[in-house]
Amino acid sequence: MLRFIISLWASKLCLFLFKHTGRERDDRPGILALRLCPNFLDRVKKPPLVVAVTGTNGKTTISNLVSNILNLEGKKVAYNTWGANYKAGQARCLLDAVSIFNRPTKDAAVVEVDELLSYKTLPWIQPNYVIVTNICRDSIRRNAHQDLIFSRINQGVSKLPNATLILNADDPNSSFLGENNNKRFFAIADQHADVFETNVSDFPVCPKCGTVPVFNYRHYRAIGNFYCPNCGLKSKTGDFIGTKLDFDKREMLVKEKDGEFKYPLVSDTIFNAFNIMAIITLFRTIGYSPEVIAEHIKHIKLPENRVACEDLGKIKMYTFSAKGQNVSAASTVFEYLAKEPSKKELILLLDEHYGDDPNIETITWLYETDFEYLNNENIKKIIVAGQRYLDYKLRLRLAGIPVEKTVCVFDEQTIPDYVSTDGIESIYVLHDVTTVLRAKKIKDKIKEKITNQ
Amino acid sequence: MKIEVLYPELSNLYGDYYNAKYLAMCIPDSQTVFTSNNDKPAFLSEKVDIICMGSMSERNQEFAIKHLMPYKDKIKELVDNGTFFLATGNSFEIFGDHIEDDGKKIECLGAIDFYSKRQMNDRRNCFFLGDFQTEKGEDIKIVGHKSQFSFSHGKATEKPFISVEGGFGINLDSKNEGVHYKNFFGTYILGPFIMLNPQFLKYLLRSMNLNDSLLYEEEINNAYADRLKRLQREGTEFLMGAE
Known part of the structure; x- marks a missing residue:
């Protein structure tokens, strides 16, 4: 006691x-x-x-x-x-x-x-x-x-x-x-x-x-x-x-x-x-x-660390929790995005480790998750960054997504360079629960780029 | 060239089905038979060149054993005759003598001389790095991830499929991983084993007298090289906690 x-x-x-x-x-x-x-x-x-x-x-x-x-x-x-x-x-x-x-x-x-x-x-x-x-x-x-x-x-x-x-x-x-x-x-x-x-x-x-x-x-x-x-x-x-x-x-x-x-x-x-x-x-x-x-x-709203939307004129910009390693969550979000009719670009920040973090992570989830859903005409580009970018590159190809629609890079800081806005109605930054702040920073940089255009 | 995937509903827990899928993508004119657990296996009535199985939950593993037991003799004959098998995760345990689980003994197919022990309250996770030595003396680095409630013991586990460099072996006292008997390859490495190990896949294709060029070869080799580099880095933590 x-x-x-x-x-x-x-x-x-x-x-x-x-x-x-x-x-x-x-x-x-x-x-x-x-x-x-x-x-x-x-x-x-x-x-x-x-x-x-x-x-x-x-x-x-x-x-x-x-x-x-x-x-x-x-x-x-x-x-x-x-x-x-x-x-x-x-x-x-x-x-x-x-x-x-x-x-x-x-x-x-x-x-x-x-x-x-x-x-x-x-x-x-x-x-x-x-x-x-x-x-x-x-x-x-x-x-x-x-x-x-x-x-x-x-x-x-x-x-x-x-x-x-x-x-x-x-x-x-x-x-x-x-x-x-x-x-x-x-x-x-x-x-x-x-x-x-x-x-x-x-x-x-x-x-x-x-x-x-x-x-x-x-x-x-x-x-x-x-x-x-x-x-x-x-x-x-x-x-x-x-x-x-x-x-x-x-x-x-x-x-x-x-x-x-x-x-x-x-x-x-x-x-x-x-x-x-x-x-x-x-x-x-x-x-x-x-x-x-x-x-x-x-009067209630979804928590902002799960989904948030900003209107940037012609483009709506979303941050959306999709959870890397969590196969069911990621597949469900991919299905939603495939069906959501806007012409969109996707940014995937789903890794557990970024930059020079010496840790490694398992990739079994990449082959359980339905990346095939992303092979959709409304999804105009998929940009992936993080330590496992080479695994994504292979997985996206195997999912049948045309290579010209994908960008896979190590450094997530470079993501805004690859974002294009021509004919695009929405941009989704998909993040893990551990990458909320990382996603927010990327979103802010993209927003700055779009606003300055 | 015929690939049979046994019980894809039961044995695709960690994306293991992609092993057979990619294998088929790399072999022009191959035919893949997906044998559901309501169906009789194709190997009973026709020549199958490679049989693939993947990870499953322990309950589903027992369903798979129940389905395969009537074909026990035929499976032993196929293993002894050199039919290719690729069994990832705990699926290879089915081909051993039995599985022990908390005082219960589950009879298995007895095609290969080993047995397994389950401890559902003790799950182990690790990244894995090891060496597979081919008949020609060529060393192939094997990478992957293991997560398991069970380990295997017995005669067949003494001859390694893979020698362990990082991570744990087929049991916690062993520096060997997996079972390699004739053309049977069984490993606790989970999920897309082939996607992670293109050099092993090339070896497998050559062993089957097939052309060893791979689909998206550059991409798969780059991903493999990067993972290998990370796992070979000094200070790599192979063991991972579960809870």
């Missing part, structure tokens, strides 16, 4: 100093708390409402949006906006939600949980609600494969008998989590989308019998409605189903047992529609009315 009190006081002091010296987005108070008391997460008192968000893709987006809505409701919320989802970030978040006497000072905490470590951290965090975004192909080094991630999250939620899981019924992997938990499912009905065939091995066979599954329909990759022709395993049914999505009007209809209600959408991407479905399901399960939720969604 004494150890916990010392840890709490020392880390609270540290947090106070960090907040007052402009270093609020820093996990070090959490690191200190855990160093002084390794079971800090377990011992720290939790606010009345704790929402945990885990899964492969969409954690930070959903966590941000949930916390924004709670703020709009006038709740005091502890949340790390910068996507700190390891133990230190979680300790930093929960530390901020208690007084020096370990009494809750906030109404709620929204805690992003790394999926690989969820088996350890979820039982400590003891959330009331766990949103699992999806389980799909990710970085091989960290996450190995979906079966491992499924077993890790399942282990974590099995120790939360009182928590309600918010699950994506259209994800054939995560929807089978939590056999003994309370669950609420969200789904999107068939939108008759023209979904590309994919190389990404998200859900190759029925987990029960190993037969190749049949999809009634897909929204993207393996997100959709399936059945197994051999053993009969099939998709779960949604409690909340997005029935009609109108991306032009940015709205969708959601059917539930009490009727059908209209909600706004925050973007024109299907994957963000799923993020909104998760949020609607959470807040409806908590007890908010559809009208209140819809009103709040009108």
